[in-house]
Amino acid sequence: MASESDRPFTVIEPDRPAGPIVFSSPHSGRAYSPAFQEMSRLDLATLRRSEDSFVDELFADAPGHGAPLLAATFPRSFVDVNRAADEWDPVLIHGHGRLPRGRVNDRVTAGLGVIPRIVATGVPIYDAPLSVAEVEARLARCYTPYHDALAALMDRAYRRWGRALLVDCHSMPQPSAELLSARLPRPPEIVLGNRYGTSCSPELMAFLERQFRSFGYMVVRNEPYAGGYCTQAYGRPESGIEAVQIEVSRPLYMDETRLEKTAGFDTVRDHLSQIVRRLILHWSNAAGTAFAAE
Structure with a gap:
């Protein structure tokens, strides 16, 4: 696999932008450098358990429908x-407790x-703590460039369209039994997140829910x-900038043990492509938060 020292992200731009929507896949990166693998106590297969495997490919049709797709390459x-x-x-970062920074949650x-x-x-990645210098280097190489790119894409959408999404x-793995609500007839396959109503409008959530349920x-x-x-x-919905998280159940499209696509992959990708197209069309053409009728 490629090194995480390569470009930390890819951006696939649409030939013809169709609206103020930006797609981001922050957890699908799979470039594991030999240096990182040597630093870790785990084999590659175990390290990959944290990936949102193939999510960038599931949403790969977004640029063809008119929206950029940003994807991390680092894991x-x-x-x-x-x-x-x-x-x-x-617990992980040596010397961190002496620094005037950090939030513990x-x-x-x-x-x-x-x-x-x-x-x-839940398996530990390292046998020994990391240095502050190592952490700062990773943030400078991967974290800051990714968020700079995402912020730039969102700002460009807002300046062009007067709002952004x-x-x-x-x-997500299939939720464990204790996380499932008794009212659900089967495990959730799609989870839509908007920070309990604070990151996007109820209209947007309702629109997306209708699309997936269809x-x-x-x-x-x-x-x-x-x-x-x-x-x-x-x-920040009050400023015309909204954000929504979409979680797709992995058993729908991949084998979680072998980390391989299954026969369901093409079906899920096709459904997502149609939903992305509808979202771009309806959200871009809607006035305010009033969604066009289907």
Whole structure:
């Protein structure tokens, strides 16, 4: 696999921009350098458990419908850009406790800060703490360029269209039984997150829910994923800038054990392509938050 020292992201631009929407896939990067693999105590297959595997490919038709697609190339287990830059883990980072910076929250305590201490399965990534210099180098090489690119795309959309929408694209494992609501007939397949109503309008959430339900998906809102740092930081509906997180259940399109696409991949990608096209058309043409009737 390529080195994470290569360009930390890709941007696929539309030939003909069709509206003020930006798609972002912050967790689908799969460029694991030999240096990172040597630093880790885990094999590559275990490191990859934290990936939102193939999500960039699931949403790859967005540029063809008129919206840019930004995707990280570095892995989430190396740097997590869906965290605040100061979510430093004092258990992992040597000397961090002496620095006048950092926020400690449930994510950081669990080992899922901006530099993760564990992979998604809960297994520690390292045998020894990381230095502050190592963390700062990763943020400078990956985190800052990614958010600079995302902010620039959002600003360009806003300046051109007078508003902007970030669609933050993710995947999720099948939720465990304790996370499922008793009222659901089957596990959620799509989770839409808007930080409990603070990052985008109810109209947008209702529109997206209708689109996914039209293909038969079980859709829930904000449970168990309400949106991470990107949704929270970029969603400012009162200023005409909205953000929504979309989580797609991995069993729909991949084998989570082998980390391979299944026969369902093409179907899910086709459905997402149609939903993306409808979203761009309706959201771009809507006046204010009033969505066009279907």
